[in-house]
Each structure stands twice: as C-alpha cells, then as structure tokens.
Amino acid sequence: MDQRGDWPERSAWIRDGVDALPRHLFAPRRVWRWDGHAYVPVDHGHDPAGWADEVYAGPDAATVTQVTNGLPTSSLSCQAVVVDMLDSLLLEPGHRVLELGTGNGWDAALLDRRAGPGLTVSVEADPDLAETARRALAAAGVMVDVQVGDGNQGWAPKAPYDRVIATYAVERIPWAWVEQVKPGGRIVTPWGRLGHVALTVADDGRSATGWVQGLAQFMPDRRTLHAEPGFTQVRAGSEPDGEQPFVRDLAPLRDDVHLRFALRVALPDLRIALAEDADGLNAWIHDARQSWAVLSAVGGGRTIALQGGPRRLADELEAAWNTWLEQGAPDLYDFGMTVTDSGTAQYMWVNDSQSGPRWPVT
DSSP states (O other), rough: OOOOSOGGGGHHHHHHHHSSSSSSGGSSSSSEEEOOSSSEETTTTHHHHHHHHHHHTTTOEEEEEEEEETEEEEEEEEOHHHHHHHHHHOOTTTOEEEEEEEEEEEHHHHHHHHHHOOOOOEEOOOHHHHHHHHHHHHHTTTEEEEEOGGGGGGGGGOOOOEEESSSSBBBBBBBHHHHHHEEEEEEEEETTEEEEEEEEEESSSEEEEEEEEEEOOOOEEETTTTTTTOHHHHHHHHHOOEEEEEEEOOOHHHHHHHHHHHHHHHHHOOOEEEEEETEEEEEEEEEEEESSEEEEETTTEEEEEEEEEEHHHHHHHHHHHHHHTTTTTOOOGGGEEEEEEEETTEEEEETTTTTSOOEEEE
C-alpha cells in the first residue's frame, strides 16, 4: 500500500486504524484457499504460515472465510478496497454509522475507531457470522452493536444515521437505506458486483445521487448468490442462428476496465467470460435466461460470432461498445447514480446527473 501510494491523504485515520486493528485479529482460525479445483481449508493450528499467507496475500486479495456447498459465501475483503470505500464514506468523529454485512467484523472495528465508541450498528444475515464477529470485536475492545437481520431493510431502531456503508453488492439501492440517512448524509455501497458508488441524500430526503468511486468485484446479496443459471445451461436451450464475423478486437473487453463498466451499465443482465487459446481471445456471453453468444477466435486475427435465443447478444454488445466510443469513451469515474421516487426510479448517468445520457437500473 505504501509503495503504490494507496493510502488516501484526506483520510489519514484509515492507515492508523489498520495499524491499530490489523486484519488477522478478525480472521477465523480456518480460512479457505482455491487449489485450482476446489476451495480447501487452511487451519491456523495445522499450517500457521499458510494461514498467514491467505490472510495477508496482498492488498488486492480477499481472504475467503466461509464456504457453503463448495462456493465462497463470506470473506475478508481485500485491503485496498476496504480502504477505498472507507475513504469514500467521508466519516467524521461523532457520526452515527450503519454497516450492512458485518462479516468477520473488521470493517465495523475500523468504523468504530473513527466514529467513536457505541456509534456503529452492523447488521449481518448469518447468525453464526454475527456471533463470530461479536467475539472478535469484544476481544479487540471494540464497542459495535451487531444485529442479525436483512441488511436490505437497514436497521430502523437506531436511525437516523449520518453514514451507511454496505459490504455486499446490490443491483438496486434499497429505499430503506435512503430513508434511514439524514439529509446530506452519505451512502457507500458496491453496485452491480463491479464497482462502488457514494450517494448523498437530498435535503428533502426524497432522493440520493452521487458518483462511482472505484472498481472492484464484490459478493452479492445472499438471496441472489448462485441463483442464476450459467452459460452452459442457457446455451442448451437453443441452437445457433447462423454465424457472422465479429470484426472488433476483443482485447479491450479484457483489459479496459472503463469499457467493462460502461457495458455493465448499458447491458446490466449480460454475463461475459473470456479466455485465450492458440487462436486468440474468446468470449462467452449470456443473459441468464434464454439468449447467448460466443465470440470465437478462429486464427489469423479473425473472430466469428454465434448467437442463439430471442436476443442477438453479440449485436447488442457491439452497439453498446459503439455508443461508449461515440460518447468519448468516458471512464468509470464519469458515471454516477440517482435514486428517487421512493426507490422506484433508479438510473445510472454519465458526466451530468441532469443532462447526461442515462440508463435505468433494472
């Protein structure tokens, strides 16, 4: 973090907090490592060095702390993202804070250290995780009120709050979050599993708007975790409707985070996976329902598109890509979000919340 200049200058308290409340104090004695085929346990008692390697794998690496049915369901978020989101929160001493998604309690401890003892409420859906977090927080001498509940409902008994921060990704902003924040207060949340936004609640409390703050991948709300079909399932539902050349180089789809974010905004239901073979870069695309496309490298710098289902996903992808270029290829920090009308109207916009192009959040 020091070498990369990743500690935010305006939030020096975060560096002090991480030093005082190091990550390993909130890591369970069993964490999980991906061995290329499955998640395998790494226990502190049997392999303390391996355990430490997982907890401190690097600023950009999350530590998987819970696996359910072979898939990760909780983690200690990577330190760089934790720091970035806390910086975006603009938290000051004396602020009342609501955290949604306690996990192992590390974020809650950092919030408490900044806001002051007893001013942070944290809501966790998993009772076992909530109890684990309570024990870790108590051992660290931290006073956080950890409640078991649905984070999307916020926590009304202690409202209103000056700040709300979520540690899991949502597609739409729950209106309860806006209702429970004071006018002028701030909401920081991962959106769309790809980035995080910081919204300011309007003076009349009837809307919230703000800018995208950063790019990272987050676990979704537990109710949607693993609920959608994968490419193979969608592909099995229809045969390709012919083939056509796809003339655009696919490398930016892999390498340009700003393009990827713009496509996520314009085509929120598309799921895109990429892999390279001897012929070049390939893409598998589906909408988690009935439509799919494969962009297949065939050698010699050529790519062909196969599509099936009611939608033409390769064509939609190319059209959204063209629109982004026509708009001057805005980067992810040029995008923002507005939530209004009791949460029924939510949209992303670019460059200007009033006059810029906008896309509904569905």
